[in-house]
Amino acid sequence: MNKLERIVEHDAGARAVRRCEELGCEPYSDMRGGLFRPYLGAAHKAAMATLRGWMHDAGMSVRTDPAGTVIGRYEGAEANAPALLIGSHIDSVWNGGFYDGALGVMLGVECVAAFASRGIRLPFALEVVAFGDEEGSRFPLSMLGSRAMAGKAVGDVSQMRDRTGATLHEAMRGAGLDVGRMGEARRNRQDILAYLEAHIEQGPVLEHADAPLAAVSAIAGIQRFYVRVQGQAGHAGTVPLSMRRDALAAACEMVLGIEALARAHVDDFVATVGKIEAHPGAVNVIPGSASLSVEIRSADAQCLERAFLQVKDLVGGIAGRRHVGWEVQDHQTFAPAPCDGRLVDLLRSGIRAEGMPEHVLVSGAGHDAMMMTDWVPTAMLFLRSPGGISHHPDESVIVADVQAAFAVMVNFITRLPEVLDISARQGTVV
Numbered sequence: 001m002n003k004l005e006r007i008v009e010h011d012a013g014a015r016a017v018r019r020c021e022e023l024g025c026e027p028y029s030d031m032r033g034g035l036f037r038p039y040l041g042a043a044h045k046a047a048m049a050t051l052r053g054w055m056h057d058a059g060m061s062v063r064t065d066p067a068g069t070v071i072g073r074y075e076g077a078e079a080n081a082p083a084l085l086i087g088s089h090i091d092s093v094w095n096g097g098f099y100d101g102a103l104g105v106m107l108g109v110e111c112v113a114a115f116a117s118r119g120i121r122l123p124f125a126l127e128v129v130a131f132g133d134e135e136g137s138r139f140p141l142s143m144l145g146s147r148a149m150a151g152k153a154v155g156d157v158s159q160m161r162d163r164t165g166a167t168l169h170e171a172m173r174g175a176g177l178d179v180g181r182m183g184e185a186r187r188n189r190q191d192i193l194a195y196l197e198a199h200i201e202q203g204p205v206l207e208h209a210d211a212p213l214a215a216v217s218a219i220a221g222i223q224r225f226y227v228r229v230q231g232q233a234g235h236a237g238t239v240p241l242s243m244r245r246d247a248l249a250a251a252c253e254m255v256l257g258i259e260a261l262a263r264a265h266v267d268d269f270v271a272t273v274g275k276i277e278a279h280p281g282a283v284n285v286i287p288g289s290a291s292l293s294v295e296i297r298s299a300d301a302q303c304l305e306r307a308f309l310q311v312k313d314l315v316g317g318i319a320g321r322r323h324v325g326w327e328v329q330d331h332q333t334f335a336p337a338p339c340d341g342r343l344v345d346l347l348r349s350g351i352r353a354e355g356m357p358e359h360v361l362v363s364g365a366g367h368d369a370m371m372m373t374d375w376v377p378t379a380m381l382f383l384r385s386p387g388g389i390s391h392h393p394d395e396s397v398i399v400a401d402v403q404a405a406f407a408v409m410v411n412f413i414t415r416l417p418e419v420l421d422i423s424a425r426q427g428t429v430v
């Protein structure tokens, strides 16, 4: 494999960055002065067309699957060999950054270009997959492309509507797709070797650690619910403090209590109250009821469950002391998605080979990789986010980090047969 290990494409990182920037404005954005590329909008369709050209130029045969995922395939030494999928998404949030998602796709294109330009055929195929709906910024369901590819049930979503009232059925028809055939995007498990996703960290941890890259060990699971607090409304001037059942004051104590609980378990989970409401919401009325959203994230399923019970205990204790009622509503659980240990180690050794500090992080944010972990061996590579900024026009990357990510990915691809059971044939030069 020495021939493969010598691949150094000095401008691969810079080109990947340049392409993300090129896709950052019209016609690849549906807003003026910023980036908004929702699923199957005009900007997404324009980006799909340009990406198809880049994939083709890199040596791939290109198709679009029934969920609107652009797939470029570079055959292995033997036709129809199982594929390593290298993917991420090309949709964006409103006024988003250039690199969230798109960078992982562009890096995939660079990897294929590096092998194809040398005529190197691997013992497996490479496929670059560009999902179109990771963010859920148009319809009220996210990760449609990766869900469909991994064969995850989504129910009948044809009539869900975007903000303008257009249905998914209509949006897909406008892109030459048929919502009734979305299930056909499902891939056969035996045709897929593994899934690799490079993505910006979208947080400040790597920058603080002065580390350009990290292997992701798992994507955190989520417990998401509302706590409704029932007190007693009353006149703000006539009811003595000692006789009040103030729902908002109780809710505030709960917010700080949840924060303190999470702080005490710094490495196990994070908890956030992102939304709080009080009723009736008047300056001269004691709040009679309040509600707060609670979100707990952890890579450890047991920790997640324990944290949920601890939050419930805490809320119950505060409510009891303050003589208010409470209940948990709209409780949703998303299980943690662990990456494949062998592939995590492969990324780590690639990072080490670049002379960089070896970091392993849990992804607190959801990614398309979440849909893959229980289906195929999955790996994620994080790139440092300057300032920890993402989902914002100021989102950025450091070109040298992207170049290093490219090198780690090429190393990963080259050495994949060492850790996955691929028929032992070496890559051959055609």
Ligand SMILES: [Zn+2]
Binding pocket: 089, 100, 101, 134, 199, 367
């Ligand atoms: Zn993303």
